[in-house]
Structures are given as structure tokens and as C-alpha cells.
Amino acid sequence: MxxxxxxxxxxxxxxxxTSSDDFPESDAPPMPQxxxxxxxxxxxxxxxxxxxxxxxxxxxxxxxxxxxxxxxxxxxxxxxxxxxxxxxxxxxxxxxxxxxxxxxxxxxxxxxxxxxxxxxxxxxxxxxxYPVLDAEELDELKKERDLLQPRLAAAQRTLARETKMLAAAQNLSRLNASTTGQLPLTSGTTLAAAEARVDAAQRALWKLKEASGDLGVRIVQHQAAVLGATVRELEEAANPDALDAGxxxxxxxxxxxxxxxxxxxxxxxxxxxDGPHLFAGHARALAPKAPRARLGTQELAALESAAAELTQTREEMRIIVDELNRARDDLAAMEEERARWEEERAAVLRERDGWEDERATWDDERARWEDERVQVDEELAGRDEERARLDEERAAWDAERANLEEERAQLLSRSGDAAQDQAAWEAERAGWAAEKAAWLAEKEGWAGERQALEAAAGDASAGAAAAVALDLAEERRARAEEKAAVEKDRAAWEAERATLEEQIAELTIERAGFAQEREALEGGREAWAQEREQLLDTHAVELDDVRGSLRRLIDAHQVPLFARDNSVAAYVDALDRHLASGTGASPEEVKEWEGKLAQEAEKSAALAAELEAARAELKALEVRLEEGVPSTPTEARPDNPLSFATDAERIVSVLQ
Known part of the structure; x- marks a missing residue:
């Protein structure tokens, strides 16, 4: 061409x-022209x-x-x-x-x-x-592509939301680092979790895009192969004898x-x-056939009206199909959102059950610690009484010791008098011996009497000294026994005193531990209150974002609002009315569409009611947690600090 x-x-x-006479339909002999x-x-x-x-x-x-x-x-x-x-x-x-x-x-x-x-x-x-696919395979590919579109849109929204959450976590980490000078463990964990969620969302979006691209490439290759085969068939089936074929x-x-x-x-x-050439200078001109008869004005008008009606009908059908596809995508997205809400609601309920179990455990531990504290107080009171009794016994022992010391002093003084008496007696004895010698020298006649007198005097002195020595030995032995008993009692008292001091030291350490636990519980309660305030603020922001998104969607599609309420239920009702007012479809399709929309509206209302119930339960749980926060030194305290970051993110996702 x-x-x-x-x-x-x-x-x-x-x-x-151009007339039919100048273009013969059959071959004619050549004419010189x-x-x-x-x-x-x-x-x-x-x-x-x-x-x-x-x-x-x-x-x-x-x-x-x-x-x-x-x-x-x-x-x-x-x-x-x-x-x-x-x-x-x-x-x-x-x-x-x-x-x-x-x-x-x-x-x-x-x-x-x-x-x-x-x-x-x-x-x-x-x-x-390129391969030419079967009709069933092509339909399957198109269905898969249509099913991937809402998932791809949902993945994009998820990635955008997770990116915002990551940016918020990064800002919070920088703020904490600039305020305290070091990155808290909770903030670092939250930031790492946010980065992991963003990476997972990106990988999921890449997989969906890759799958959608593969499906699109296969469909386009099929279409190109069909068009190429059609062009080749048209070339083969073209009529080469007529001018209009060229x-x-x-x-x-x-x-x-x-x-x-x-x-x-x-x-x-x-x-x-071989006849005369029709075109100047063209030796291989083709002989055209006679043109067909012209169409009448009425036929042309009928064709034009039919074409206009067909075009209008196709446009309306295209609009209806687009609206149905969008509605189907919205319904699929709503189903996915509802499933995700159900899963997150179940997760929140499980978390709430876990919190209830932990609270019950804390109550049991607090009761046990109360009993232990009462027992410790009773033991301390008993030990104080025992200590007072020991102090009284010690005072009695000190008084008895003083008495023993006085008696010892008396015994010592008495033993000194006996020694003086013995010395005097020895002196007297020597005097008596001298006197005896003198008497013997002077009075030899009186020897028998003097000897008898000296013997009697010696016997009396020896008996008195022996009696005094026995008395002193008995007193010393008694004093030694009493001293040994006192030392033994003193050693026992010292051992008991050491035991009491150790018990007092242990009780002091326990009291210090109780004070530290009380301070830690007070700090944990303040941190929990701050995190609760942050969660409430985050919930309010997320609700405002959801309400704003619905409002922007309604404004973008010019959906009429039949109520002045700015709640999510009012927006969902407006979208339901707007989707139910579609035109151009068959009554059966409209009825089916209305039924589906009514079901989705009921599901949305049920979800809204469940969301409100979940909020009420969350508020009641917060009130119960506030009422059950430990305020005494012996109140229950978990071994590991609770991390409310993941719980807050789950609640925020549920409220979305």
C-alpha cells in the first residue's frame, strides 16, 4: 500500500x-487509449x-x-x-x-x-x-488480575500507614534521645518493630506488583498474538482482483x-x-470494479441513530461496569478490612484476657505478700518482745554479776584476813617456842606440863587453820562453778544476740527491698499512666484520620449526606445510599447489588457497634486497671516490665 x-x-x-460504465466487472480486450x-x-x-x-x-x-x-x-x-x-x-x-x-x-x-x-x-x-491462550485461561488471568487490584491497593495503603508509623517512631526516638541523652530500650524496640513492619509491607507490595505485572504481560502478549494472527488472516483472505482491495x-x-x-x-x-492504462505512467495499474450503490438518506439516518444509540448504550454500560468494578473492589477491600478488624479484635480480646489473667495473678501475689507482710510484722513484734526479755535478762545478769563481784571482793578480803591471822599465829608460835625454850631452861620441872600445854595449843592451831583452808577452798570452788555458769550463759546470750542481730539485718534488708519495690511500682504506674494518655491521644488522632478519609472520599465522589452527624456510621450510611442509587443496570443486577450493599451496610454497622463495644470494654478495662494499680510497698509487681508499644499499635489498627 x-x-x-x-x-x-x-x-x-x-x-x-467513477461511474459503473467506466469500470467493467469482467475482463475486456485491450483498447488503445x-x-x-x-x-x-x-x-x-x-x-x-x-x-x-x-x-x-x-x-x-x-x-x-x-x-x-x-x-x-x-x-x-x-x-x-x-x-x-x-x-x-x-x-x-x-x-x-x-x-x-x-x-x-x-x-x-x-x-x-x-x-x-x-x-x-x-x-x-x-x-x-507470543502464545495464544484459551478463553478459560484468559478469563482466569483476568480474574486473577482483578483480584490482585484491591489487594495491591490495600498493600499500598498499608505501606503508607506503616511508613507514617515509622516516621512517628523515628521522631519519638529522636525526641527521647535529645531529652534524656540516651535511647530508651522501649523506644528502640518500637523503632525496630516499625522498621520490620515497613520492610514486610514493602516486600508484600513488591510481590503483588510483580504478580500483577506478570499477569498483565501474559494478557498483553495474548492480545498481540491474536491481533497479529488476525492481521495475517486478513492479508491471506484479501481479494487481490479489485481496486478496493488495495x-x-x-x-x-x-x-x-x-x-x-x-x-x-x-x-x-x-x-x-492489458487494456488502456487508467493511471498516467503506471504500466501495472489494477482495474477497479464498479462501486456499489449508494445508501439512501433514510438508511443513513437510521444507521446514524442506531450508531448514536449504540454508542450511548456502550458508554452507559461502560460507566455501569466501571461502577460495578469499583463497588466490587470496595466490597473486597471492605471484606479484607473487616477480616483484619476481626483478627485484630480477637487479638485485642486475647490481650485483654491476658491482662485479666495477669491482674488476677498480681492480686494473688499481692494477697500472698500481704499475708507474708503480716507474718513478718508478727515475727518482728515477737522478736522485739524477745529482745526486750533478753534485755531484762541481761540487766538481771548484770545485777547478778555485780553481786558476784561484790561477793568475790568479800571473799578476797576474807582470804587476806586469814593470811594475816596465820602469820600472827606463826609469830605467836615462834614466841611460844622461845618461851617454851625459856621455860624449859628456866623451869625444867615444869616440862611435862608445858609440853602438854604446847601439844594442846599446837593441835588447836592446826585444826583451826585446816578448817579455814577448807572453807576457802569450798568458796573458791563454788565461785569457779558460778563463774563458769555465768560465762556459759554469757556465751549463749552472745550467740542469741548475734542471731537476733542477723535477723534484724535481714528484716532491714527486706524493708529496703520493699521500699525499692514500692518506688519501682510508683514509677511503673506513672509510666503506665503516660502510655495510657499517649494511647488515648493516638486513638483520637486515628479516629480523626479515619473520619477525614471518609469525608474526603465522600467529597471526591460528591456523595450527598442525609445527616448532619460527622460520625463514621453517618458516612457509611451516605456511601450506602450513594452506591444503592446506581442506574443503567438490569433490575436483577440492581437488586443483587442493593442486597450486597445492604449486607455490607449491616456488616459495617455491626463492625461499628463492635468497635464501640470494644472501646467501652477498653475504657472499662482502663478504669479497672486504674482502680487495681498497686500503691503499697508489698503490692504485686511483675518480674519484667510490660511493653505497651505493640498493644498500642494493635489498638490503633483496630480503631482505624
Whole structure:
């Protein structure tokens, strides 16, 4: 076709050449005629309307012409548009030589047409390697692609939300670091968890995009293969005997600009004609057939009205299908959101049960610690009484010791008197011995008497000394025994005193531990109160974001609001009414759609009620937790600090 166009002349044959008499339907003997000017086909002014790739299946447009293989507007199977559209008096225009030269194509238009033809040829060649799928497989691919779209949108929303949460966690970490000078353990854990969630959301989004891209590539390859096969079939089935097969101006022809040189050569050889040449300077001109009869005005008007109605109907159906697809996507997204809410609600309920169990455990531990504290207080009171008794006994022992010391002093004083008496007695004895010697010297006669007297005096002195010595020994032994008993009692008292001091030290350590635990519990209660305030603020912000998103959605789609309430239930009711007011579908589809929307509205209302109930339960739980916070030194305290970061994020996701 491109070669034919390049060789066509700039002027058209006379207008009479377009009649049925000038174009015989059968071969005629050659007639010697002079060369005539070349046939020119008028093109529209817009260069974009020269060529266009369209569907090979014919369809009516708004002007009453048929697009496709047998089009009334002169377009072939690939959308090659000629100025031969059927109207009131239009047909394949052949101008006379006297009418002047026709409007020729500019070099830019020719270059664009050649480039488009070359690209189309390359596309057909490339499409030969693409597979042609079955109808069932193609439907499955399209269904999978349609199902992936809401998941992809949900994944994008999840990634955006997790990105915002990560940014908030980073800001909070920087604020904590700038305030305290070091990064808290809870903030670091929250930041790491937020980064992990963002990475997981990105990986999920990449997988969904990759799957959607693969499905799109397979579908597009199938479409390209079908179009290429259709173009090749049209080339093979093209009628090479008629002129309209080359130009695509006939109502029944469907030529393609992508015909191979071999097919062009064979068609030229079959339809070559030896008569006078119709085109000047063209030795291999093709003999065109007679044009078909023109359509009447009424037929054209009927075609135009039918085409307009068909176009309007197709547009309405397209709008309805788009709305149904959007509604289906919204319903799928709502189902996913509802499932996610159910899972998160179940998780919150499980967390609440866990908190209840922990609270019961804390109450049991607090009661046990109360009992232990009472026992310790009783033991301390008993030990204090025992200590007082020991102090009294110690005072008694001290008094007894003082008495023993006095008695010892008396005994010592008494032993000193006995020694003095013995010395006196020895002195007296010596005197007596001297006196005895003197008496013996002086009075030898009195020896018997004096000896008897001295013997009696010696016996009396020895008996008294022995008695005194025995008394002293007995007193010393008694004092030694008493001293040993006192030392033994003192050692026992010292041991008991050491035991009491150890017990007192242990009780002091326990009291210090109780004081530290009380301080830790007070600090944990303050931290829990701060985290609770943060959770409440986060809940309020998330609710405002959800309400704002619904409001923006309603404003974007111009959904009428029937209530002045700014609650989520009012917005859902407005969306329900808007979706239920769709037009253009069949009554069965509308009824089915209304049923689905009613079900979704009920589900949304139920979810809203469950959300309100969850909020009420959360508030009641917070009140109970506030009432049950330990305030005494012996109140229960968990071994490990609780982390409310993940719990807060779950509650925020539920409230979304």
C-alpha cells in the first residue's frame, strides 16, 4: 500500500470515470487509449487520521459508519481511514483533470505513515512468538488480575500507614534521645518493630506488583498474538482482483497495509489488465470494479441513530461496569478490612484476657505478700518482745554479776584476813617456842606440863587453820562453778544476740527491698499512666484520620449526606445510599447489588457497634486497671516490665 501511494499521481481522473460504465466487472480486450492522469485519494487534513490500529471486528460509530473489516467510513481491518465514508453523497472521489490538482500529502505525513506502517509490521512479526491462550485461561488471568487490584491497593495503603508509623517512631526516638541523652530500650524496640513492619509491607507490595505485572504481560502478549494472527488472516483472505482491495474503500473489502511483497506481486499478476492504462505512467495499474450503490438518506439516518444509540448504550454500560468494578473492589477491600478488624479484635480480646489473667495473678501475689507482710510484722513484734526479755535478762545478769563481784571482793578480803591471822599465829608460835625454850631452861620441872600445854595449843592451831583452808577452798570452788555458769550463759546470750542481730539485718534488708519495690511500682504506674494518655491521644488522632478519609472520599465522589452527624456510621450510611442509587443496570443486577450493599451496610454497622463495644470494654478495662494499680510497698509487681508499644499499635489498627 505504501508503494502504491508513493507511485500514485497528483491529479485524479475525470469524474465520469467513477461511474459503473467506466469500470467493467469482467475482463475486456485491450483498447488503445492514451495515458490518463493518476488516481489520487483524498486524505483528511489531520495527519493523525491517516493510519490507526483498531479492532478487526466491525462496529458502528457515531456517524453511522462501520469500523472494522467492512467499514462504511473506508477503514480496513487495521483502521486505515480513507476519505470514502458513506454520507449523503460521498463515495470514492475521482476528480477530473480540469478540476485542478488534488491536495497532496506533506512529507511529514508521509514519513509518519511510513513509520507507523513499519512499526506495525515489526509488531506483527514480533507477535508471532507470543502464545495464544484459551478463553478459560484468559478469563482466569483476568480474574486473577482483578483480584490482585484491591489487594495491591490495600498493600499500598498499608505501606503508607506503616511508613507514617515509622516516621512517628523515628521522631519519638529522636525526641527521647535529645531529652534524656540516651535511647530508651522501649523506644528502640518500637523503632525496630516499625522498621520490620515497613520492610514486610514493602516486600508484600513488591510481590503483588510483580504478580500483577506478570499477569498483565501474559494478557498483553495474548492480545498481540491474536491481533497479529488476525492481521495475517486478513492479508491471506484479501481479494487481490479489485481496486478496493488495495485501497480499502469498498464496503466488502478488508485490505491491510501490512501485506507482504509476495502477496502484492501475486495479486498484481492475477488482476493485471492489458487494456488502456487508467493511471498516467503506471504500466501495472489494477482495474477497479464498479462501486456499489449508494445508501439512501433514510438508511443513513437510521444507521446514524442506531450508531448514536449504540454508542450511548456502550458508554452507559461502560460507566455501569466501571461502577460495578469499583463497588466490587470496595466490597473486597471492605471484606479484607473487616477480616483484619476481626483478627485484630480477637487479638485485642486475647490481650485483654491476658491482662485479666495477669491482674488476677498480681492480686494473688499481692494477697500472698500481704499475708507474708503480716507474718513478718508478727515475727518482728515477737522478736522485739524477745529482745526486750533478753534485755531484762541481761540487766538481771548484770545485777547478778555485780553481786558476784561484790561477793568475790568479800571473799578476797576474807582470804587476806586469814593470811594475816596465820602469820600472827606463826609469830605467836615462834614466841611460844622461845618461851617454851625459856621455860624449859628456866623451869625444867615444869616440862611435862608445858609440853602438854604446847601439844594442846599446837593441835588447836592446826585444826583451826585446816578448817579455814577448807572453807576457802569450798568458796573458791563454788565461785569457779558460778563463774563458769555465768560465762556459759554469757556465751549463749552472745550467740542469741548475734542471731537476733542477723535477723534484724535481714528484716532491714527486706524493708529496703520493699521500699525499692514500692518506688519501682510508683514509677511503673506513672509510666503506665503516660502510655495510657499517649494511647488515648493516638486513638483520637486515628479516629480523626479515619473520619477525614471518609469525608474526603465522600467529597471526591460528591456523595450527598442525609445527616448532619460527622460520625463514621453517618458516612457509611451516605456511601450506602450513594452506591444503592446506581442506574443503567438490569433490575436483577440492581437488586443483587442493593442486597450486597445492604449486607455490607449491616456488616459495617455491626463492625461499628463492635468497635464501640470494644472501646467501652477498653475504657472499662482502663478504669479497672486504674482502680487495681498497686500503691503499697508489698503490692504485686511483675518480674519484667510490660511493653505497651505493640498493644498500642494493635489498638490503633483496630480503631482505624
Amino acid at each position: 505504501n508503494g502504491v501511494r508513493r507511485f500514485l499521481g497528483g491529479i485524479t481522473p475525470p469524474a465520469s470515470a 492514451a495515458a490518463t492522469p493518476g488516481l489520487a485519494i483524498r486524505k483528511p487534513k489531520s495527519p493523525s487520521s491517516d493510519y490507526g490500529l483498531g479492532s478487526p471486528i466491525g462496529s458502528l460509530n457515531g456517524n453511522g459508519s462501520v469500523n472494522g473489516g467492512g467499514s462504511l467510513n473506508g477503514s480496513n481491518g487495521l483502521g486505515l481511514k480513507l476519505n470514502g465514508a458513506v454520507n449523503g453523497n460521498s463515495h470514492l472521489a475521482l476528480s477530473s483533470p480540469g478540476a485542478g490538482p488534488s491536495r497532496s500529502r506533506t512529507p511529514a505525513q508521509t514519513r509518519d505513515a511510513l513509520l507507523m506502517s513499519l512499526l506495525a509490521s515489526e509488531a506483527v512479526v514480533d507477535a508471532r512468538d 485501497f480499502g474503500a469498498s464496503l466488502g473489502g478488508s485490505a491491510s497495509p501490512l501485506m507482504s511483497p509476495s502477496s502484492n506481486a501475486s495479486s498484481t499478476a492475477q488482476s493485471r489488465f
